[in-house]
Amino acid sequence: MARFLSFLLFVAAIARVYFDWQASRWFGEFYFIPIGETWAQIHFGSLQMIQPFIERTLSPDLWENLILPVLLWPAAPTLLGVSVVLWLLGARKKKAERVTRVTQMETEETGPVRRMR
Numbered sequence: 638m639a640r641f642l643s644f645l646l647f648v649a650a651i652a653r654v655y656f657d658w659q660a661s662r663w664f665g666e667f668y669f670i671p672i673g674e675t676w677a678q679i680h681f682g683s684l685q686m687i688q689p690f691i692e693r694t695l696s697p698d699l700w701e702n703l704i705l706p707v708l709l710w711p712a713a714p715t716l717l718g719v720s721v722v723l724w725l726l727g728a729r730k731k732k733a734e735r736v737t738r739v740t741q742m743e744t745e746e747t748g749p750v751r752r753m754r
Contacts, residue, residue: 639727643720650716657713669711676708 653675661667676684691700 643723673708
């Protein structure tokens with residue numbers, strides 16, 4: 638599941654780079670569009686609703702000190718970074734499953750261990 642989500646985020650990062658590149662053709666200079674601006678382009682209403690919700694229910698400091706700075710991060714590199722982390726976590730989990738499977742197969746082949754007196 639982590640690898641599939643990683644793949645989707647990777648595709649989203651590539652798409653965001655393409656759209657950033659297209660925008661740079663109009664403005665003349667390439668720059669990565671922030672997460673908050675990308676979110677506003679996709680669904681502005683939800684972005685407007687989340688700030689008062691977080692400030693009222695959780696903490697105004699949470700919005701100011703954590704979420705707002707994250708919304709100012711560039712979208713494409715952030716998506717790519719999260720994608721790589723999820724890919725590595727998925728690979729680690731898959732390796733652990735393989736080791737467990739091999740250990741079980743070896744145990745089944747040798748059978749129960751008998752103690753010699």
